[in-house]
Amino acid sequence: MVEFILSIFYFLVFCFIIGKTRFFSDSGIPGFWVYALFGLKVIVSIFLTAIYTHYYTDRETADIFKYFDDSRVLFDALKQNPGDYLKMIFGFSDQHLHDTYYAHMSHWTRPYSSDLFSDSHIIIRLNAFIRLFSFGHFQVHNVVFNFISFTGLVAIYKAFKPFLPGKERLLYLIIALTPSLLFWGSGLLKESLILFALGFFLLHFFRFSKASGYKSLLWMFGAASILLFTKFYLLVALFIPVIHYFISSKWNWKTGYSFLLSTFVFVVIVSILPYFHENLDIIRQIIIKQQTFSRFIAEVPASSGFHIPELENGFSLLIYAPNALLITIIRPYPWECSSSFMYLNVMENILFLAGIVLVLRYYAKPSRESKRLLWFLLTFSFSLLLLIGYTTPVFGAIVRYKIPALLFLFTALLVLLDLEKLKSKFHLLNKFLS
Numbered sequence: 210m211v212e213f214i215l216s217i218f219y220f221l222v223f224c225f226i227i228g229k230t231r232f233f234s235d236s237g238i239p240g241f242w243v244y245a246l247f248g249l250k251v252i253v254s255i256f257l258t259a260i261y262t263h264y265y266t267d268r269e270t271a272d273i274f275k276y277f278d279d280s281r282v283l284f285d286a287l288k289q290n291p292g293d294y295l296k297m298i299f300g301f302s303d304q305h306l307h308d309t310y311y312a313h314m315s316h317w318t319r320p321y322s323s324d325l326f327s328d329s330h331i332i333i334r335l336n337a338f339i340r341l342f343s344f345g346h347f348q349v350h351n352v353v354f355n356f357i358s359f360t361g362l363v364a365i366y367k368a369f370k371p372f373l374p375g376k377e378r379l380l381y382l383i384i385a386l387t388p389s390l391l392f393w394g395s396g397l398l399k400e401s402l403i404l405f406a407l408g409f410f411l412l413h414f415f416r417f418s419k420a421s422g423y424k425s426l427l428w429m430f431g432a433a434s435i436l437l438f439t440k441f442y443l444l445v446a447l448f449i450p451v452i453h454y455f456i457s458s459k460w461n462w463k464t465g466y467s468f469l470l471s472t473f474v475f476v477v478i479v480s481i482l483p484y485f486h487e488n489l490d491i492i493r494q495i496i497i498k499q500q501t502f503s504r505f506i507a508e509v510p511a512s513s514g515f516h517i518p519e520l521e522n523g524f525s526l527l528i529y530a531p532n533a534l535l536i537t538i539i540r541p542y543p544w545e546c547s548s549s550f551m552y553l554n555v556m557e558n559i560l561f562l563a564g565i566v567l568v569l570r571y572y573a574k575p576s577r578e579s580k581r582l583l584w585f586l587l588t589f590s591f592s593l594l595l596l597i598g599y600t601t602p603v604f605g606a607i608v609r610y611k612i613p614a615l616l617f618l619f620t621a622l623l624v625l626l627d628l629e630k631l632k633s634k635f636h637l638l639n640k641f642l643s
Contacts, residue, residue, distance in 0.1 A: 212346040215343070273396050276329060317333065358400070361405035365407065372579050389608055409431075457581050495520065502602060506603060515604065530595055537597050538558065541555060553608070557615060561619065586617040
């Protein structure tokens with residue numbers, strides 16, 4: 210009962226913040242849509258919790274529970290030694306903290322992690338901080354995480370909106386209702402933090418590209434730091450599109466030239482980094498990531514696991530690129546599905562292919578500015594899909610990892626869609642999208 214009351218209280222507090230903060234309002238979007246999306250995310254998170262409670266009952270391996278449970282060890286330090294709690298919250302680590310606290314967590318260190326930075330630490334620390342006002346009630350954490358991810362989605366909307374005049378409502382619906390984004394972005398998962406960081410990085414990057422300012426630069430640095438400690442490969446996928454867009458918009462270069470230059474810069478940096486430290490060898494990290502994931506699947510079999518070609522060097526990345534894209538864009542095939550989550554992915558793949566057909570029928574030539582965004586979206590999406598396809602031999606994991614790419618691909622289709630022609634053909638759309 211206490212958990213229910215606290216959850217409702219914080220939900221209402223966040224609704225009040227949404228209503229009173231200008232950041233969440235937009236002239237092109239009905240006000241109730243904003244509250245409806247936040248409420249829908251909370252409802253979906255309850256549904257997700259129920260699934261992991263009643264159908265996937267191993268709490269030790271359930272992502273929505275395991276980091277929450279580990280955060281209790283960190284939080285309990287507050288009762289005995291507040292100084293230790295503060296040190297751990299702010300990222301300090303020494304032998305005393307390791308032996309007293311970290312060693313007693315189940316997921317602080319992971320035997321199969323190959324990341325340059327552990328992506329479990331930040332989520333455990335965040336949960337330990339939220340415990341200050343959640344009093345250990347899980348659903349309160351759900352509400353807070355949903356507010357975090359919701360804020361990130363609003364930032365993504367505001368980042369893309371200037372490029373899509375007249376398409377604001379459809380953009381908002383894509384961001385709000387893409388199935389896997391709604392489902393996995395509404396739980397007590399790293400995806401919530403990723404969406405927050407990605408949203409504010411994009412928003413302030415596009416602002417910085419138009420009018421350089423130190424505030425946007427600070428926001429970008431903060432958001433990039435979060436991505437660094439949650440999903441490092443997202444920063445790798447962002448490198449080429451960020452450099453490409455900045456050069457193209459700042460110096461008004463042709464899209465093709467700026468893309469070639471940014472790709473060249475990326476290749477040079479990737480080639481030089483290993484000379485500073487072997488852990489900065491991006492190609493080596495991709496190969497290690499694939500090997501560790503494959504070993505994990507061999508020892509802990511997954512129902513949605515499959516074989517991927519073994520990477521050996523940079524040349525093998527080129528050879529297996531088509532297979533990596535096939536895995537992440539087309540597969541799983543319906544007959545490969547072993548759970549309802551995988552059928553959700555199949556449905557989204559079909560929706561994307563249907564979107565391509567729709568754009569071919571109702572095509573609008575993008576403006577020069579929209580074309581820059583289009584290249585940004587596609588370059589990021591395919592870079593991310595390649596990285597996932599190279600390293601991840603589990604469809605269940607791919608569904609979650611490719612969420613940002615899927616959102617960007619649907620947005621790319623929106624850039625190319627002649628919405629006015631579509632509305633003139635289907636008049637009912639005017640009621641919702643005008």
